[in-house]
Amino acid sequence: MTSREELIIEWEIQKAKWGLSDWEFRFSNQKRHLGYCRPRKKVVSVSLAFMKTNSISVMKDTLLHEIAHALHYLETGKTNHNNGWKKFALRVGCEPKRCATGEGLQMPRGNYIGVCPVCGKETHFYRRVRRSYSCSHCTNSYDSRYRLNIVVAD
Ligand SMILES: [Zn+2]
Ligand SMILES: [Zn+2]
Incomplete structure (x- = not known):
């Protein structure tokens, strides 16, 4: 199974678990952000560029990070990394950090x-x-x- 397939399966599991059935998961090619959440469009996304250079566990953590944003937004209408978001981060099981930069993260290089x-x-x-x-x-x-x-x- 490719990391791409593994992430799609993870998304399906999480989507069902958190009642995000009307949300969409996309892959992006962003080179400066691991992932993003666009709550008004109901989209969470993970970067394929980072997937090439990082482990599947880093990418799964990114997906959960964006899902925590989705859940936080649904409850509060906010999209920051405050304590409300941290609560959701812990609940979905990702690192409650602002973003997954630093230790062990390989930035994709520019083209x-x-x-x-x-x-x-x-x-x-x-x-x-x-x-x-x-x-x-x-x-x-x-x-x-x-x-x-x-x-x-x-
Ligand atoms: Zn974030
Ligand atoms: Zn020189």
């Missing part, structure tokens, strides 16, 4: 890579690069000698 013509080091960008950057390893301010050559990775 746009700037390569320094002098030292050869790479800088990753998450969005299309629209202006010139110079290498932060070689200079502290913009310097065209260290202008990064942008290549698109996949």
